[in-house]
Structure formats: structure tokens, C-alpha cells
Amino acid sequence: MGKLLEFLVNKKNKVFLVTCLYVHVTSLLFYAYYDAPYLAITNAISSLMYVILLITDKAGSDRNIMIAFIEIIFFSVTCEMLTVGTYGFIFYPLGMVAVIFHLVSTTKAKRALLQLLAIIGTFVIYGVNITGFIPIKSIANDLSEFQAFIVASNLVVTVSTMVYVSFLYMAEQEKNKALLEYNINHDQLTGLYNRRFFYTAIETIRKSTRLFSLAMVDLDNFKRINDTYGHECGDEVLKALSEIFTESLDENDIAVRWGGEEFILFMPGIDEKEAEGRLEHMLEKIRVCEVKFEDKTVTFTATIGLASCDDPHKYEQVINEADQNLYYGKNNGKNRIVTHIPK
Incomplete structure (x- = not known):
């Protein structure tokens, strides 16, 4: 079910186009079977267009x-003019007035123009309905026997589309909310947690546990890396170190970028x-790590x-x-773990 929902969100354009094609093909077969040739031809042209669009x-x-x-606007107006009576084609442009703002991400001006086109189409169809105007009576079809079915079908298609687009809107809102929360709680470069999250998490964690260990980690000679290879290379080193943290720590542990290379x-x-045993294992990974940057290979160490x-x-x-303890280690050899400062 999760994969289906993900597909509906990520492939919204294709889903919409396939749905439109399906509606036109089924309508083509229906009108052809019940001897409404011009309605069938209209749906055949639309079906071909959607195949090309796909x-x-x-x-x-x-x-x-x-x-x-x-196409939906012109199709709706055309079909309403090719029938004797009211068959609910007005639902399509009316629904698209609301749908267009959530289905495309083009400029506001273009979306407003498309929305205006849908409103015009809605009023044209409404005018045809209340006046009974039939441009070419000789080719208009009287499908009053199926009127209730056609109206219901058009209504179901429109409502289903609007429900789907509403689902897309809610999914987009949830995605934006999750992205905002991620950006608030994470460092943008490394993907690790930031100070804000740490202070929030510590308040929760200390209610459920007492014993804990905390390590301060600092990259050795990071300024020299930046000065020698450039800041972009320095960023890659920070990312590589962060990946080692993620691989080495347990799921309950929290890795935080405290600031700079700390x-x-x-x-x-x-x-x-x-x-200490866990950190020793992590330190070994750091010592053998190599960062490929352009045509150079950069190695680095850290003090803890x-x-x-x-x-x-x-x-x-x-x-x-x-x-x-970190400060002592930085001033006494680096590339090591310090648990107690010798007296």
C-alpha cells in the first residue's frame, strides 16, 4: 500500500494522463456502441492526443x-454541444478550476490564465444548458435514455480527480512539514543532528536513562586541509567523518555537529x-579513511x-x-582518545 501511495505522489503527471486516456477510451467505446458517432470521434481524437502526451x-x-x-475544457464544451440535453460535462471545467492550482507548478500567471479558461468553459456550457442552444442539430445526439448514467459518470470522474488532487496536496504538505522539521533539527552539510535537536533530545532521554557517555570529537589539522586543498575538500572530509559516525554508532546514539569541525x-x-571500546573501533575507521577529491587522496585523523x-x-x-579531555588530547599528540587528564 505504501508503494502504491508513493507511486501516486511521485508519478502524478503520468497517473493523471493515464486516467484521462482511460476515460476517453471507455467513452469512445460507449458512444460507438450506442450509435453516437460524433461523440465517439471526439473521444477518439482525445484518446490519440493522450497517447502522444504519454x-x-x-x-x-x-x-x-x-x-x-x-483539452479537457474544449472537450467538455464540444461534447455538451453535440448532445440534446444536459449530460454533466460542465463538471469537468468546474472541477479543473480547483484542480489546476495543485496539479501544476508553473507560474501563478499561467495558472490563473488556465483557471480563467476553465471558468469561461464552465459558463459557456451553462449557457448552452439554460438556452438549449444546439449549434448543429443534424449531428447532435439524443441520449436521454442514458442521461442519468452519463451525468453520474462525469460526476464520478470529476470528484475522483478532485479527491486525488486533494490527496496530492496533503502529501505535499506532509512532505514540506517533514523537510522543515529535518532542516530545523539537522546540519545541512553533514546530515547530522544540530545543537537545537541535541538540547531537545537530552530533555527526553534523561527521563528514561541515567548512565550515559559523551564524546567530543575534533578533526585534527582541519585548517591545514582547508588551506591545502580548499574548503570544498574540507566539506567532503566532514561528510566522510559523519558517515563513519553513522556507521559506528548504535541506533539510540546521537551524533551532533557541534560547530565547525567539532x-x-x-x-x-x-x-x-x-x-571507549566503541570509539577505538571508530577511530580505526577514521585513520584508514581516504577522501578522493579531484585528483588527490586526502587522509585525516581525529582526537576524542x-x-x-x-x-x-x-x-x-x-x-x-x-x-x-579533548583539549588535552589536541595538545598531546592528537589522533587519540582521552578519558582522564593525568595529574
Whole structure:
């Protein structure tokens, strides 16, 4: 079911065009069977047009949808004029007045123009209905025997389209909401959590756990990497380091870009010894990591300050302790883990 919903959202243009083709083909067969040749011909021309639109459809392009929209308006007006009576073709342009703003992402001016065209088409059909005007009576078909069925069919197609587009709108809103939340809580370069998320998460985590370990990680000689290879290369190094964090940590751990080339790894539920073993394994991955940038291969190391505590309310104190351990490690060889500063 999830894959179907994803398909309906990601392939909305194709779904819309296929639906229009299906409606025209079934209408073609219906009108041909019940001897309404001009209505059948109109649907045959429309069906051929949709086949062409599907063949030439390009992902992300609204052109074919806009062409289909114009076709729907002219088709509705034409069919209403080829029948004696009212058969609900007015539902199509009326529905498209609402649909167009959510189905295409073109400029507001173009969408407004298309909407105006739909409104004009709606009033033309309404005028035909109330006046009983039939331009060419000799070819108009009296399908009063099937009027209720045709009206209901046109109404169902229009309502179904509007429901589908409403679903697309809600899905787009959910996607935008998720994207906004992601951008609020994540660092844009590395994809790791940011400080804002860390402070929010820590308030929740400390209600469910007491023991935790926290590591401050800093890339060694990062300024030299930027100065030697450029900031773009430095960004790639930060991304590579972040990927190592993601691969090395458990699902309950939190990796945070604290600022610049400095990171925090929050590991709830584990003591200092277990955390140190996990970080040693991670440090080995960092030491052998190679970043390919243009025609160069860049290697790097990191220094880690580690601290643990059994009182999550003291996390700020633990951050400070880990930072002091990191500072000591940076000034005493780098490329290592420091858990306690020698006295």
C-alpha cells in the first residue's frame, strides 16, 4: 500500500494522463456502441492526443498537463454541444478550476490564465444548458435514455480527480512539514543532528536513562586541509567523518555537529569502558579513511575527549569535562582518545 501511495505522489503527471486516456477510451467505446458517432470521434481524437502526451511526457514537466487541461475544457464544451440535453460535462471545467492550482507548478500567471479558461468553459456550457442552444442539430445526439448514467459518470470522474488532487496536496504538505522539521533539527552539510535537536533530545532521554557517555570529537589539522586543498575538500572530509559516525554508532546514539569541525557523540546507557571500546573501533575507521577529491587522496585523523556520568541532569558538566579531555588530547599528540587528564 505504501508503494502504491508513493507511486501516486511521485508519478502524478503520468497517473493523471493515464486516467484521462482511460476515460476517453471507455467513452469512445460507449458512444460507438450506442450509435453516437460524433461523440465517439471526439473521444477518439482525445484518446490519440493522450497517447502522444504519454509518449512525450517528461518527468518534472508541466507542459503536457497544461495541454491536457486545455483539452479537457474544449472537450467538455464540444461534447455538451453535440448532445440534446444536459449530460454533466460542465463538471469537468468546474472541477479543473480547483484542480489546476495543485496539479501544476508553473507560474501563478499561467495558472490563473488556465483557471480563467476553465471558468469561461464552465459558463459557456451553462449557457448552452439554460438556452438549449444546439449549434448543429443534424449531428447532435439524443441520449436521454442514458442521461442519468452519463451525468453520474462525469460526476464520478470529476470528484475522483478532485479527491486525488486533494490527496496530492496533503502529501505535499506532509512532505514540506517533514523537510522543515529535518532542516530545523539537522546540519545541512553533514546530515547530522544540530545543537537545537541535541538540547531537545537530552530533555527526553534523561527521563528514561541515567548512565550515559559523551564524546567530543575534533578533526585534527582541519585548517591545514582547508588551506591545502580548499574548503570544498574540507566539506567532503566532514561528510566522510559523519558517515563513519553513522556507521559506528548504535541506533539510540546521537551524533551532533557541534560547530565547525567539532562534534558530540551522545551514547545513552553505556559506561566509559564500553564507550571507549566503541570509539577505538571508530577511530580505526577514521585513520584508514581516504577522501578522493579531484585528483588527490586526502587522509585525516581525529582526537576524542570522552566522559561518562550516571546523572543525565549533569550533561552540561559532562560536556565540559569531555571538552577538557579533548583539549588535552589536541595538545598531546592528537589522533587519540582521552578519558582522564593525568595529574
